[in-house]
Amino acid sequence: MIRAIVTDIEGTTSDIRFVHNVLFPYARERLPAFLNAQQYIEPVKTILDNLREEIAQPDATTADLLDTLLQFIDEDRKSTPLKALQGIIWRDGYVNGDFTGHLYPDVLPALEKWKAQGIDLYVYSSGSVAAQKLLFGYSDEGDITHLFSGYFDTLVGAKREVQSYRNIAEQLGVPPVQILFLSDIHQELDAAEQAGLRTVQLIRGDDDAASHHHQVSSFDHIKPEQIPS
Numbered sequence: 001m002i003r004a005i006v007t008d009i010e011g012t013t014s015d016i017r018f019v020h021n022v023l024f025p026y027a028r029e030r031l032p033a034f035l036n037a038q039q040y041i042e043p044v045k046t047i048l049d050n051l052r053e054e055i056a057q058p059d060a061t062t063a064d065l066l067d068t069l070l071q072f073i074d075e076d077r078k079s080t081p082l083k084a085l086q087g088i089i090w091r092d093g094y095v096n097g098d099f100t101g102h103l104y105p106d107v108l109p110a111l112e113k114w115k116a117q118g119i120d121l122y123v124y125s126s127g128s129v130a131a132q133k134l135l136f137g138y139s140d141e142g143d144i145t146h147l148f149s150g151y152f153d154t155l156v157g158a159k160r161e162v163q164s165y166r167n168i169a170e171q172l173g174v175p176p177v178q179i180l181f182l183s184d185i186h187q188e189l190d191a192a193e194q195a196g197l198r199t200v201q202l203i204r205g206d207d208d209a210a211s212h213h214h215q216v217s218s219f220d221h222i223k224p225e226q227i228p229s
Contacts, residue, residue: 002198002224003178005114006152006168008159009125009132011184012202013219018102019127026093027086028073034089035066044085051081078126080154087131094138101135104204108141110219115147119224124152124168124181126159159188165195180224186211198227 010016038044039062052060055068072082093099115121123132129151137145156171157164169176176196183189186208189199193213200222201213208215216222 001178002119002180002227004120004122004149004172004174005180005182005224006122006124006197007181008183008185008188008202009123009127009135011204012182013104013107014102014135015104015204016184018099022099023086023090023093024073026098027089028070030089030092031069031085032066034085035062035069044088047081047084050084051079054079054081078154078158080128083126083128083131083153087128087134090131091134094134101137101139103140103144104219106218106220108144110222111144111147114224117224120149120172120174121147122150122152122168122172123148124156124159124164126154129153129155159183159185160191162191162194165192165197169195169197180222180227182222186213189213200227 007013010019035044035048039048048062048065051065051068052058057064060068069082069085071077072079094101111121123136125132127135132151132153133145136148137143150172152168152171156167165176165181169179172179177198180198180200181189181192182200182202183192184202184204186201189201189211193199199213201208201211201215202219203215203217
């Protein structure tokens with residue numbers, strides 16, 4: 001019996017093009033002025049210090065860090081300081097109504113159904129927890145954060161590492177076999193499976209021939225009650 005469902009965001013609940021074509025350019029454009037204005041103010045000061053530690057350059061200037069951050073954006077690097085800064089900048093965009101968080105139309109009805117069935121819902125994304133809450137708090141369907149019992153980001157570990165999913169299961173206090181993980185990336189699902197979690201792969205485009213995980217094209221094709229544990 002599935003007691004908890006953990007879902008990815010990009011390519012799973014939300015179109016990856018929203019992240020890459022809307023969110024990333026929005027943050028990139030505003031990052032230089034943002035750092036210049038906020039570099040000595042918390043929490044940005046601490047985030048920049050964390051970035052200096054991450055790149056092992058304790059004396060890096062703010063200009064040096066900006067260059068690093070722009071490079072990380074180009075590389076789609078899963079850097080925790082970068083994700084934290086992006087989340088702060090995105091908040092202004094959501095609050096000002098510059099955009100809303102994209103949701104595939106099949107997502108909300110399924111989440112509501114599972115929640116009503118007593119299944120606890122969680123999010124695990126490489127984006128910061130703050131950014132996750134913003135996307136779901138200012139989504140196309142309004143604020144749906146009440147559906148989720150918790151959020152996980154790279155502080156719990158990288159998404160392709162087995163230990164990350166062991167950490168999630170431990171924090172949830174739920175046996176891994178009773179947790180279902182949803183993602184569009186089979187390498188993430190591989191890691192979750194090795195940690196003992198159940199898996200379903202969301203395919204919003206072409207089938208993933210390299211994957212052995214059960215594939216569905218929509219949330220309404222997922223039947224937690226039919227997944228053996």
